[in-house]
Amino acid sequence: MPKLNLETPIINACGIGSYLDVFQRLEQMGAKFGAWLPKSIGPFSNNPELREKYGWEKEKLGNPNPVIVHTGSVLLNSMALPTHPVESWIEEFEKTPLEKPIIGSVYGFKADDYALLVDMVDQYVNAWELNVSCPNKEKGEQSLMETMTGKIESIVKLLRCVTDKPIIVKLSPNEDYAALTELVKDHVDYIGCGNTVGPGLVIDIYSKRPVLAGVYGGMSGPSIKPKNMKMVNDVYEIVKDSDTEIIAYGGIETWEDIIEYAIAGASIFGLGTCLLESLHDGRVVGKSSEDIVEFTNQLWNDVQKHLKKRKTTLDKLVGNLIK
Numbered sequence: 001m002p003k004l005n006l007e008t009p010i011i012n013a014c015g016i017g018s019y020l021d022v023f024q025r026l027e028q029m030g031a032k033f034g035a036w037l038p039k040s041i042g043p044f045s046n047n048p049e050l051r052e053k054y055g056w057e058k059e060k061l062g063n064p065n066p067v068i069v070h071t072g073s074v075l076l077n078s079m080a081l082p083t084h085p086v087e088s089w090i091e092e093f094e095k096t097p098l099e100k101p102i103i104g105s106v107y108g109f110k111a112d113d114y115a116l117l118v119d120m121v122d123q124y125v126n127a128w129e130l131n132v133s134c135p136n137k138e139k140g141e142q143s144l145m146e147t148m149t150g151k152i153e154s155i156v157k158l159l160r161c162v163t164d165k166p167i168i169v170k171l172s173p174n175e176d177y178a179a180l181t182e183l184v185k186d187h188v189d190y191i192g193c194g195n196t197v198g199p200g201l202v203i204d205i206y207s208k209r210p211v212l213a214g215v216y217g218g219m220s221g222p223s224i225k226p227k228n229m230k231m232v233n234d235v236y237e238i239v240k241d242s243d244t245e246i247i248a249y250g251g252i253e254t255w256e257d258i259i260e261y262a263i264a265g266a267s268i269f270g271l272g273t274c275l276l277e278s279l280h281d282g283r284v285v286g287k288s289s290e291d292i293v294e295f296t297n298q299l300w301n302d303v304q305k306h307l308k309k310r311k312t313t314l315d316k317l318v319g320n321l322i323k
């Protein structure tokens, strides 16, 4: 089975950082990520023939603002996968000087969308993460979590014929991830555990309206960590005798979180919400590149310091939970 070869087992979670020029700045400044994971690419095209043939649109705007809010205890986003045409992604990939591996995230509305997009972009990436688990949607749409769960097995089997790059399937903590893992574990290289929790609802008590224009939003940050930790450990129990490894997402922000996820069964660790900054009024902004560089270097140093002190390695810790 193909595997990712990472300098450090820390990556960004999809949807945070998102664009290649941001990653380029972070790479040049020495951020301690082992790979870059751009925003999910969807079935959208500038090419009228492709649109006609496959029923694709030109681009997806996602929900109107506000799409993100922090309640003080949890972050909610209702972005609903805004995506520009695949040709713009290819243009960016063609000229990027990024040296670290790139993990492409892909989503679609039918199994063929995944296969077509992976085929078009495969030469520019080192691995694929299948987003089949986003709980957010625009009004009148169904979410990927609602539409793709039943198609996951056919998607991964189809993709094995299109790419020989490592395949990560990113599941949701909200669905029957154990049953889905059983279905796909022999066809994928990694299980991503997991996407945002929920969705949830935040109400402005004065206007009596939802705070998010998209009404509901997937929840992320430290408060979802125990939920996704259990997901990692449940999935580990299913894949532990195979080559399939686990990528942990959900509330990672300290070296202890990384060690804890390793003990639960993960071998790669995705940073999402911790790369954002919450303001007092609930608004959320991205951290500066300087802060991200300092933060990731400190995080990785602290992990290594702990491992040295305990005379162990991350590999040795994976799945060491004593229940």
Ligand SMILES: Cc1cc2nc3c(=O)[nH]c(=O)nc-3n(C[C@H](O)[C@H](O)[C@H](O)COP(=O)(O)O)c2cc1C
Residues within 6 Å of the ligand: 013, 014, 015, 016, 039, 040, 068, 075, 077, 079, 081, 105, 131, 134, 170, 194, 195, 196, 219, 220, 221, 222, 224, 249, 250, 251, 252, 270, 271, 272, 273, 274
């Ligand atoms: C603003 C925002 C946008 C996101 N966009 C995507 C996306 O496009 N594709 C995807 O698979 N996950 C997306 N996610 C989910 C994250 O990749 C991650 O799985 C989740 O936030 C849990 O990790 P965290 O608690 O460290 O943020 C997004 C999350 C946030 C907060």
